[in-house]
Amino acid sequence: MDIKAYMIELGQSARAASRVIAAATTDQKNKALLAMAEALEASRAELMAANRKDLERGEQNGLDAALLDRLELNDARIDTMIEGLRQVAGLQDPVGEITDMAYRPSGIQIGKMRVPLGVIGIIYESRPNVTVEAASLCLKSGNATILRGGSEAIESNQAVAKCIRQGLAAVGLPDTAVQVVETTDRAAVGELITMPEFVDVIVPRGGKGLIERISRDAKVTVIKHLDGICHVYIDDDADLTKAINISVNAKTHRYGTCNTMETLLIAKSRAEEMLPELVSAYQSAGVELRGCEQTCDLSAAFIAATEEDWATEYLAPILSVKIVSAMSEAIAHINQYGSHHTDAIITENYTKSRQFLIEVDSSSVMVNASTRFADGFEYGLGAEIGISTDKIHARGPVGLEGLTSQKYVVLGDGHIRR
């Protein structure tokens, strides 16, 4: 197989389909999403049979239990995929929205119309449900998509792709609007990220290694999410109950998510008072505690944190704790060691809350709320294709709007430039 020729063919088809999808009505797109849901419903047996092949091959290849679990499609997971499609059908269509139409002194009226980006390439790892999630968000936002899933899920992804194509065809939309790469050859990724003539933006979903590799080699914009080293800072003027509740929730609500707190910063003036209760809560949740020198001096529950700890996304029941002498030290620590994802301050102080919001350079900055809220659903975006830790184009949770752009619309009545 000539991978380059194959990817160019996908690219050309996607570019052509993107023009049709961009002009599709909301009703057409919604009906396609619902038809996909029906196709999944009707194909449960095929989906599970395809998935079984992936699972068997995965076992033979020695995939670990966690990966095999992520790979598995069962009835409950197919239900979730179907429900996801129906939810996206229910979201407001961002395409075509016209805003800010104002008159200028010349007499022209000018505003902006929201439009699709064009063709979006998605590169992801083992979970086959991403195929449906990504395809549905891209379709609803008027974009064509080229999806490249992990080789370990190739059979499952192709079975899902068949349902997606059925849904598109059922409403007369081109089935090339969503294409799933059929080869597991890694060269396909290399081609996909270097075809700016056919692909407008790449969204990688997966581990940090994958995303760094793609960002390094891509020739089109990458909406990327590297890691989530999130902080909570307990300020001198924190309310005790809020501080304890949020610090515990931000770490222990879920360990493997990117918006989980990895480092807790405590104002020196409150450390002695707060640490015992915090240590007891973390210990009963089974969280391993690593602390700065001052923290270790105050509590025997901590082992010494290393420089590396401050820059680590544990994604595990481990927490590093640092005592800081002032808010400025907390902000400097966050901006230096954090990943510009999500950081919170706990304080009752008006001026410090404003300063923290302004000076912390992260995609989400919070006052008296748990970092675990940083999520497309919680933010009201309906769904998210990822969380961008970049500043260009989209920052923070990326929903339908993040998959669009705006063009200028100018209305005149025969106006010419003087």
Next chain:
Amino acid sequence: MDIKAYMIELGQSARAASRVIAAATTDQKNKALLAMAEALEASRAELMAANRKDLERGEQNGLDAALLDRLELNDARIDTMIEGLRQVAGLQDPVGEITDMAYRPSGIQIGKMRVPLGVIGIIYESRPNVTVEAASLCLKSGNATILRGGSEAIESNQAVAKCIRQGLAAVGLPDTAVQVVETTDRAAVGELITMPEFVDVIVPRGGKGLIERISRDAKVTVIKHLDGICHVYIDDDADLTKAINISVNAKTHRYGTCNTMETLLIAKSRAEEMLPELVSAYQSAGVELRGCEQTCDLSAAFIAATEEDWATEYLAPILSVKIVSAMSEAIAHINQYGSHHTDAIITENYTKSRQFLIEVDSSSVMVNASTRFADGFEYGLGAEIGISTDKIHARGPVGLEGLTSQKYVVLGDGHIRR
């Protein structure tokens, strides 16, 4: 000189300065801009002396008259630079604006805060006034800047840079917030566009060759403006007077600008009626006319257009004209041969005006207005750093807002995720 080490030093200084500039108050930034204006005013003699060196070297190196003209700094041009700084000081500061603060069912309140991008790299050709324009827009939007002007303007740019540094220092802002690369070594550009750790976005200003080269090699997002192949389409339902006025204005108001019409599309049903008056207007303005076969059949004033004509940005008194059988043919032509810059329809038909606005994939789409309006000043942005023909991040004229991003702000009252 070790170019790599030198550029890393500039990058580190810019990154550090960007934190200070991002938190600078509107008043500080405005005072710095006005102090720069004063420094330029007080340095006219030095500026012109430095410029004379560039002009003399340019003459020796055989630069053509047009390039030497662009390079020249005289009293009127220094006035314009000073006036530009005062105008930017008068613009509204986009940084820190908080919008859309809405409550979610969980009880958190969430919205967005506008924030600077960080460090912006500007690469431009001979005109020294770009140094001031770019520096002022980046400063006002809270960004640090690294400027790399053309080697033919090195003395002028360094003299301007000195005034900019004086302005920053006068209000206590770090003078590393605006740095002008001091070497003419081309390797400096290669370094600047491949330092994502220090530079967040690159804005190239210059010819298509420069911009294509930079886009190909850059490792950070490029806000790029390739070319302006703009169209006017005279629809079957066009008003005669509006059609003539706009078609003439869009071509003849100025020839060398990117928003000048390069191809006129005329509905077949109106060609015979419109062509004589158009031909007469264009001929009296000295515009060379190239037409499709049907156009040539209708008027002897045209020479035959080639396939290449449809894809050419003339930037000169040349116009290509094509007769189309329907609006769909006009839209297909624009989307295929245009540069996604600015395109207009002349029509009185409601449905066709809406369809044109939706289906033409350009950064500005107009009804009954001259393409010459596509400009940051005309659009009310106050000033522009360029016109983006891309869809990612910024599309169309890029003003202060295009040099910023938005972060999420979450306000809670002790809220935790359930």
